[in-house]
Amino acid sequence: MVIKIIGVAILFFASFSIKAQKNISQKPNIIILYADDLGYGDVSCNGATKIYTPNIDRIANEGLRFTNAHSTASTCTPSRYSLLTGEYAWRKKGANILPGDAPLIIPTNRATLPSMLQKAGYKTAAIGKWHLGMGGKNGPDWNGIIKPGPNEVGFDYSFVFPATADRVPTIYVENHRVVALDKNDSIEVSYHHKIGNDPTGKENPDLLKMKPSPDQGHDGTIVNGISRIGWMKGGERSRWVDEELEDDFTGQAQTFIEQNKSHPFFLYFALTDIHVPRMPDTRFKGKSGLGYRGDAILQLDFAVGQILKTLDYLGLSKNTIVIFSSDNGPVLDDGYEDGAVEQLNGHTPAGPLSGGKYSIFEGGTRMPLIIRWPGVIKKGVSNAMIRQVDLLRSFAAFTHQSLSSEDAPDSYDVLNALLGKSDKGRESLIEEGGALALVKGDWKYIEAHKGPKLFKLVNIASGYEEEPQLYNLKNDVSEKNNLASKYPNLVKQLSEELEKIKSKGYRQ
Numbered sequence: 001m002v003i004k005i006i007g008v009a010i011l012f013f014a015s016f017s018i019k020a021q022k023n024i025s026q027k028p029n030i031i032i033l034y035a036d037d038l039g040y041g042d043v044s045c046n047g048a049t050k051i052y053t054p055n056i057d058r059i060a061n062e063g064l065r066f067t068n069a070h071s072t073a074s075t076c077t078p079s080r081y082s083l084l085t086g087e088y089a090w091r092k093k094g095a096n097i098l099p100g101d102a103p104l105i106i107p108t109n110r111a112t113l114p115s116m117l118q119k120a121g122y123k124t125a126a127i128g129k130w131h132l133g134m135g136g137k138n139g140p141d142w143n144g145i146i147k148p149g150p151n152e153v154g155f156d157y158s159f160v161f162p163a164t165a166d167r168v169p170t171i172y173v174e175n176h177r178v179v180a181l182d183k184n185d186s187i188e189v190s191y192h193h194k195i196g197n198d199p200t201g202k203e204n205p206d207l208l209k210m211k212p213s214p215d216q217g218h219d220g221t222i223v224n225g226i227s228r229i230g231w232m233k234g235g236e237r238s239r240w241v242d243e244e245l246e247d248d249f250t251g252q253a254q255t256f257i258e259q260n261k262s263h264p265f266f267l268y269f270a271l272t273d274i275h276v277p278r279m280p281d282t283r284f285k286g287k288s289g290l291g292y293r294g295d296a297i298l299q300l301d302f303a304v305g306q307i308l309k310t311l312d313y314l315g316l317s318k319n320t321i322v323i324f325s326s327d328n329g330p331v332l333d334d335g336y337e338d339g340a341v342e343q344l345n346g347h348t349p350a351g352p353l354s355g356g357k358y359s360i361f362e363g364g365t366r367m368p369l370i371i372r373w374p375g376v377i378k379k380g381v382s383n384a385m386i387r388q389v390d391l392l393r394s395f396a397a398f399t400h401q402s403l404s405s406e407d408a409p410d411s412y413d414v415l416n417a418l419l420g421k422s423d424k425g426r427e428s429l430i431e432e433g434g435a436l437a438l439v440k441g442d443w444k445y446i447e448a449h450k451g452p453k454l455f456k457l458v459n460i461a462s463g464y465e466e467e468p469q470l471y472n473l474k475n476d477v478s479e480k481n482n483l484a485s486k487y488p489n490l491v492k493q494l495s496e497e498l499e500k501i502k503s504k505g506y507r508q
Contacts, residue, residue, distance in 0.1 A: 027121065028373060029260075029320040030395065031267045033304055034083075035368075036076065036129060036164075036275040039330025041351025042297055043368050050347035051294055055305030056370070059324050063372025063379060064420045069386040071328055074357055074364025074433035076164070077131050079327040079388065080270070081105060084112050084132070084153070086392035086408025090432050091504065099191045100163035100230060101140065102133040106153045111407040113392045115154030117266045120399035123157075125256045126150040128249045128270035130160035134173065142169060142187035142235070145176045155268070159252045161240070166276050166335055168232035170223045170239050172248070180238045187235035194220075194231045201227025210277055211337045216457055218277075218335040226277045226336075242279035245272050250303045254310045261314045269307065273300035276334045290347055291339025293332065321373045325388060329364040331357035331458050341459075354479045358455055360433035360446055360463035361479050377420045384417035384425030385439070394418055409504070430501060435464060438498040442474035445494035468495065 040046055043053045045060035072082035077098050078089030085106060089095035095105055106112065114124040134140040134149040140162070150158035159174045169189050172179040178187065188195050201212050201219035209225035212218035221231045224242050240248065253269045273280070274296040281299060288294030304324065311317040330349035332340040334357070355361025369386060371377060393411035396403050410430075416422035428440040435449035446469040455462055463469075463479070468491050470484040484491050 027264045027399070028376075029265050029267075029316060030117070030122070031269065031307065031320060031322050032083075032391075033307065033322065033324045034080075034128075034268065034270045035300055035324070035326040036270070036272060037328065037331055037334070037357060038274055038297070038300070038326035038368065039349035039351065039356060039363065040353055040366050040368055041348045042274075042330060045370070046368055047351055048347065050345055051288055051290060051297055053297065053301040055301045055308060056324060056368070058308060059304070059322055059370045059372045061379070062374060063322070063370055064377050064418075065381050066369040066371075066384065066386050067381060068383050068425070069325065069367055069369030070365045070388065070429060070431065071326065071367050072365070072387060072389050072430075072432060074328045074355070074359050074431070076129075076275075076327045077105075078432055080132055082389040082410070083391060084114070084268075085110070086113070086389055086411030088389065088410045088430060088432070090436065091410070098131060098133055098163060100167040100169055101189045101191060102163075103135050103137050103139050104133040104148045104152070106132055108148050108152045111392070111403055112154045113395065114266060114268065116392065116396050116401050116403070117399065118154055118156070120401050121264055123260045123263055123265045124155045124268075125157040125159075125253075125265070126155040126268045126270070127159050127253045127256065128161075129164060129272050129275070130158075130173075130270070131163045134162055142171070142178055142189065143181065143183070146173055146178070147176050149173070149176065151175055157256060159249070160270075161272075164275055165242065165245065165272055166218055166229055168221055168223075168228050168230040169235065170228065170232070171235055172238070172240060178235065178238050181235065182237045185234045185236055187232065187238070189230065189232045191230045196221070196231065196233025198222065198231075198233060200231070210279065213333050213335055213337055213457070216335045224279075226279065229335075242277060243281045246299055246303050247281065250306050253307060257307075257310050257316070258314065261316060271300055271303055273297070273303070276338070277336050278338050278340070289343070290345055291343035293338065293340035294343070294347070318374045321371065321377075323369070323371045323391075325369040326367045329353075329356040329359065329366075331460060334458055352478055354461055355433075355463055356458075356460045358433060358458065358462070359460050360431060360435045360437050360449070361461060362444075362473070362477060364433045364463075365431045371418055373419070380420065382417065382420065382423055384414070384423050385427070385429060386414055386417060386425045387412075387429045390414045390426065428497075430498070433463060436498065436502070437463075438494050438501075439473070440494060440497070442472050443490065443494065444471045444473050444479070445469070445491060445498065446471075447495070447498060470494070
């Protein structure tokens with residue numbers, strides 16, 4: 001009798017387990033951990049030896065690590081726009097690096113990654129860096145209701161700062177309002193002229209705890225001992241502290257996960273590290289041996305670990321897809337003298353790649369990209385060509401959501417590659433870094449583009465030449481050997497293909 005009961009119980013729980021696994025495979029949680037200015041070679045799972053990133057490595061060890069994955073641009077706003085909309089940012093006028101008072105640039109009448117997942121039954125959140133504008137055509141009203149913004153393009157909840165940490169205003173916006181705003185201390189922001197009586201880096205360098213680099217524009221209003229791009233007045237109670245930024249965002253992300261543990265959720269966690277000004281918490285200062293930039297990498301990795309621990313604690317790890325990536329390539333001196341150049345210590349932020357942030361070379365857009373879904377995605381390494389712009393259409397296919405012809409025009413369904421079921425991703429893609437480049441198979445064509453060969457302020461090779469360039473990335477991923485003169489017919493073919501794609505035109 002006991003044996004019979006045990007047998008029935010086993011059958012019951014086996015049946016329950018099969019049903020549970022079926023439900024898990026149908027609607028797992030989705031988290032995108034999106035780093036800022038982190039290069040391909042900045043993580044130890046991609047070969048870094050001067051710094052160790054155990055939590056990012058854990059995702060790689062338990063998931064699928066891509067070696068040929070790309071952001072769409074070598075700067076932040078365009079990459080974020082493309083990830084969320086499924087459209088190349090160069091098709092959208094004004095989708096450049098935005099000031100902190102820019103209006104929202106994402107159309108509210110078209111599908112986005114979060115709005116599509118909302119329709120699929122997900123609770124959605126944007127936490128961290130936004131940098132895609134807020135408010136209508138005149139920009140945000142900092143002292144009132146700030147909309148449209150993240151909530152109008154598909155996020156049920158948002159806790160962000162408007163642009164980047166080196167730009168004013170240095171405040172958090174939760175849903176439609178500035179956090180901790182004092183109605184008697186209204187906020188004003190200008191990117192044209194000084195406003196208010198707050199000290200500035202230009203006029204009061206003695207008040208700084210981190211000096212701005214010359215000629216890069218980071219000498220405006222001082223907040224927390226660091227001068228920013230632009231000027232602001234008011235909002236004293238609302239201003240954040242740099243050393244607390246990543247912890248604040250991580251705490252909000254953990255709370256969102258906890259609150260939605262019983263419901264499918266999508267979390268877009270755009271971490272602020274390792275963008276300048278790099279001012280990590282005291283726990284990490286001096287720990288890397290690579291200056292504040294290296295310390296910020298350690299802080300970033302710690303934040304990733306906190307999210308993984310939260311999933312473990314809540315029993316959600318097996319039912320959560322975790323994607324880790326970055327918005328663009330690395331940069332050392334990007335506005336502040338923080339020891340990144342002097343204390344590089346042999347570290348190679350872009351790994352074997354040339355260029356970095358702002359560049360059309362591979363170092364500008366070839367990113368760390370790792371995806372983990374325990375028990376579903378097979379562990380390993382993939383060379384499939386993947387683009388962040390493809391996430392929208394891939395997850396639409398995954399959740400059985402339809403998209404109109406106007407939606408996600410540059411996004412491809414590469415779901416099988418993301419899930420490790422195929423080593424084939426895209427056949428071609430376009431990279432943006434001032435100039436445009438077309439990558440097709442092993443070949444990369446860079447259009448002729450006038451401009452400096454070296455961005456002197458940041459000491460990064462631009463990749464610009466007044467004649468077309470052609471590289472075989474399979475044999476020359478560092479892009480040292482221009483083969484354009486050797487293969488003129490291929491140059492012509494790729495040039496025509498790029499022009500055909502460009503002919504779709506711009507969206508207003």
